[in-house]
Amino acid sequence: MTLQELEELCCELLQCDSETGAILSAMSDTELQAAHDDVVRQYGLELVIAADEHSNWMGELLIIGANQGQILACQAAFYAILVEMDRRGVDRPDVA
Numbered sequence: 001m002t003l004q005e006l007e008e009l010c011c012e013l014l015q016c017d018s019e020t021g022a023i024l025s026a027m028s029d030t031e032l033q034a035a036h037d038d039v040v041r042q043y044g045l046e047l048v049i050a051a052d053e054h055s056n057w058m059g060e061l062l063i064i065g066a067n068q069g070q071i072l073a074c075q076a077a078f079y080a081i082l083v084e085m086d087r088r089g090v091d092r093p094d095v096a
Contacts, residue, residue, distance in 0.1 A: 005035075006042060010073040013080055024084040033093055036081050043074035 009023050027035060050067030057063070064071070085092055 009077050029090045039078045046070045
């Protein structure tokens with residue numbers, strides 16, 4: 001999944017007046033599994049980018065103080081992909 005496709009998916013998820021799922025339902029099962037991996041990777045990158053001087057530790061938790069929009073967009077895309085995979089009965093890739 002390219003960054004452009006991820007952005008389109010996030011925009012689709014934000015639209016309340018349209019039927020969601022057009023982007024994900026157009027993907028084959030293999031493409032959906034690849035999108036899962038891509039979104040997980042991008043989600044991790046957004047978290048790393050955000051863990052800067054605006055973040056701080058509270059006990060054992062890192063409170064991220066930046067990049068909230070991108071993190072939430074990746075999180076929404078990730079859960080949308082999981083829902084579509086479950087709907088189709090597609091096996092989730094193993095996360096190591």
